[in-house]
Amino acid sequence: MKAPICRVCVTSDILCTGCEDKLKQGNISQVDIDLARTLSKLAVQHPILEHSEFKSTISFKEMLLVLVPKGMAGNFIGRKGTLIKEISDTLGQRRIKVVEETNNPKELVQRILYPAQLLGVNVVYSGKKQIFKVRISRADRQRIHEKESLEKLFEKLLGSETNIIFE
Numbered sequence: 001m002k003a004p005i006c007r008v009c010v011t012s013d014i015l016c017t018g019c020e021d022k023l024k025q026g027n028i029s030q031v032d033i034d035l036a037r038t039l040s041k042l043a044v045q046h047p048i049l050e051h052s053e054f055k056s057t058i059s060f061k062e063m064l065l066v067l068v069p070k071g072m073a074g075n076f077i078g079r080k081g082t083l084i085k086e087i088s089d090t091l092g093q094r095r096i097k098v099v100e101e102t103n104n105p106k107e108l109v110q111r112i113l114y115p116a117q118l119l120g121v122n123v124v125y126s127g128k129k130q131i132f133k134v135r136i137s138r139a140d141r142q143r144i145h146e147k148e149s150l151e152k153l154f155e156k157l158l159g160s161e162t163n164i165i166f167e
């Protein structure tokens with residue numbers, strides 16, 4: 001299993017100085033650590049998790065977004081979603097959404113916004129700064145509850161300032 005913390009820390013209860021530093025500097029979060037240890041524990045009964053990998057986690061409201069490499073989501077979700085349910089139960093009843101990495105911002109945004117419909121993602125430049133404009137149909141306005149926190153989330157995922165606009 002590959003996680004943002006090292007192999008040793010996955011199976012121990014304390015952190016090595018390397019991972020401790022990463023935590024202090026904010027490169028990893030406590031949730032990353034908890035998830036890595038949860039996956040390692042569950043791998044005893046579910047060997048498919050030995051081949052799982054995640055890059056990072058982002059807490060978003062009641063939800064935990066887990067960013068995984070391309071093609072990896074199935075290993076987390078399991079048959080009919082039973083495995084992801086067990087992972088979230090073990091982690092403390094949090095709703096988990098597994099999102100595969102993609103270098104296509106539109107795909108990534110669409111996966112998170114679903115079932116709201118994404119019209120497009122445009123890149124605009126303000127001086128040297130690039131800004132993403134996430135365009136959502138006005139008809140889906142009701143589905144987007146916290147526009148500002150979503151914008152922050154996309155900013156984190158896409159690495160640039162993001163504005164959501166309805167049209």
Ligand SMILES: [Zn+2]
Nearest residue numbers: 006009016019
């Ligand atoms: Zn470590």
